[in-house]
Amino acid sequence: MSNYSVVIEGRVDDKVVRVPWCVTPGSKIDKKYIGTSPKIKNVLKSYWKLVENNITFIRIHGAPVDQITNDIDLTNKTCLITGANNGIGLEMTKCLNSNGCNVLMASRNSYAANNIIKYVVEKNDLLRFYDINLASLKSVKNCCNAILKNEQKIDMVILNAGVFGLPWTLTEDGLETTFQVNYLSQIYLLMNIEKLLTPDARVIFVSSESHRNVNWTLHNTLAPTEDLVSLPKNKYTSIKAYNISKLCGILAMHYLGYRWLNTGKAVFCAHPGTFVKTSLCRNWWIYETLYTLMKPFAKSISQAASTPIYCAISPDLKGLSALYYKDCQRCEESDLAKDLHLSFRMHDLTQDILRERVKFIDDSVNMVLKSSGLQDQPKEIINDNLVSNYTGQIQ
Numbered sequence: 165m166s167n168y169s170v171v172i173e174g175r176v177d178d179k180v181v182r183v184p185w186c187v188t189p190g191s192k193i194d195k196k197y198i199g200t201s202p203k204i205k206n207v208l209k210s211y212w213k214l215v216e217n218n219i220t221f222i223r224i225h226g227a228p229v230d231q232i233t234n235d236i237d238l239t240n241k242t243c244l245i246t247g248a249n250n251g252i253g254l255e256m257t258k259c260l261n262s263n264g265c266n267v268l269m270a271s272r273n274s275y276a277a278n279n280i281i282k283y284v285v286e287k288n289d290l291l292r293f294y295d296i297n298l299a300s301l302k303s304v305k306n307c308c309n310a311i312l313k314n315e316q317k318i319d320m321v322i323l324n325a326g327v328f329g330l331p332w333t334l335t336e337d338g339l340e341t342t343f344q345v346n347y348l349s350q351i352y353l354l355m356n357i358e359k360l361l362t363p364d365a366r367v368i369f370v371s372s373e374s375h376r377n378v379n380w381t382l383h384n385t386l387a388p389t390e391d392l393v394s395l396p397k398n399k400y401t402s403i404k405a406y407n408i409s410k411l412c413g414i415l416a417m418h419y420l421g422y423r424w425l426n427t428g429k430a431v432f433c434a435h436p437g438t439f440v441k442t443s444l445c446r447n448w449w450i451y452e453t454l455y456t457l458m459k460p461f462a463k464s465i466s467q468a469a470s471t472p473i474y475c476a477i478s479p480d481l482k483g484l485s486a487l488y489y490k491d492c493q494r495c496e497e498s499d500l501a502k503d504l505h506l507s508f509r510m511h512d513l514t515q516d517i518l519r520e521r522v523k524f525i526d527d528s529v530n531m532v533l534k535s536s537g538l539q540d541q542p543k544e545i546i547n548d549n550l551v552s553n554y555t556g557q558i559q
């Protein structure tokens with residue numbers, strides 16, 4: 165597992181060197197620095213080595229997104245991106261578009277999306293806008309209906325839209341807004357369009373390292389309740405709500421990883437970077453200021469788009485699924501996030517919350533249950549069976 169988040173790339177004698185910071189460039193990675201907090205002395209030593217070695221090119225934080233798509237043919241591929249009109253979502257949209265990929269922009273801002281289609285991208289015939297407000301399940305459903313009506317297939321889905329730093333508010337569905345926008349509505353979207361996914365489709369949750377800060381007590385019988393994920397006002401802080409929503413995304417990845425086992429479909433979580441200056445913090449001036457101050461030291465938006473795009477298209481990930489990535493590298497998620505029992509309990513809760521609000525039956529889950537003869541069993545037996553099947557197959 166690599167724990168570093170800053171990468172220095174350089175060219176020594178025509179050879180690209182890519183190392184985590186505080187490791188001597190051009191030499192083997194010194195393992196004693198990996199997973200430790202970098203010491204300023206070591207960082208300076210690394211930079212000095214770069215200068216000494218006649219490095220012609222230094223890039224901190226890894227490749228910009230266009231280098232990830234280099235040499236990958238995306239013609240005739242279709243990618244659905246939520247929150248595609250802004251920040252990291254827009255960067256991914258532009259990059260995929262310039263590589264010949266059809267992009268379905270699922271956004272709530274039709275004015276911005278239409279301007280992007282008209283003026284920003286190179287191949288505007290490859291972009292299609294779908295109106296979606298993730299704070300409304302009805303809007304999500306309408307968006308899905310439009311996608312199902314107009315599209316033949318989807319090869320990649322990037323669940324990117326997100327909010328942070330909101331004061332406590334409830335959506336029209338009676339749920340805490342951060343939870344619904346960042347997690348629930350995007351799962352609902354995915355469930356509704358699942359039938360359009362190609363046999364080798366990839367789904368990417370744009371995640372965050374902040375999922376590590378959720379401190380629910382972990383034990384196998386933990387059954388999350390609605391109050392735990394859709395925080396009531398007296399338990400709410402916007403940071404807590406954001407962290408929980410990102411944890412839920414990773415748990416959903418594990419559930420889907422099971423559900424799509426041996427199908428060819430894959431699902432990944434990608435942390436784009438930390439302190440990336442986008443509009444994410446627009447709702448909270450303290451964080452807006454912090455992100456502005458950190459901008460010189462953080463990834464550019466293009467670099468932040470690299471990991472989700474890497475997960476969506478890279479041939480390196482063929483045959484893999486249900487993994488968490490950062491800096492285009494496999495990274496361990498938190499213990500809570502990789503708890504399979506919890507991921508199934510969270511799926512149950514998600515279904516319950518949705519069922520209560522929309523007349524919704526997840527046909528595909530019922531199909532899985534039917535084929536395994538479990539449909540008439542109590543929920544606990546179903547879950548235990550599904551989990552033990554899963555662990556049995558990945559060992």
Ligand SMILES: NC(=O)c1ccc[n+]([C@@H]2O[C@H](COP(=O)([O-])OP(=O)(O)OC[C@H]3O[C@@H](n4cnc5c(N)ncnc54)[C@H](OP(=O)(O)O)[C@@H]3O)[C@@H](O)[C@H]2O)c1
Pocket residue numbers: 246247248249250251252253270271272273296297298299323324325326327345370371372373435436437438439440441442443444445
């Ligand atoms: N920036 C970072 O440092 C960072 C770090 C870790 C993870 N992330 C994750 O990266 C993803 C992209 O964030 P970003 O930094 O690019 O932020 P951003 O620029 O604010 O983009 C967020 C996108 O989500 C859309 N969105 C928000 N609420 C919506 C709603 N109710 N319905 C439909 N769309 C909605 C926004 O649309 P509007 O433009 O219409 O508001 C925007 O397109 C998020 O999931 C975020 O959690 C970011």
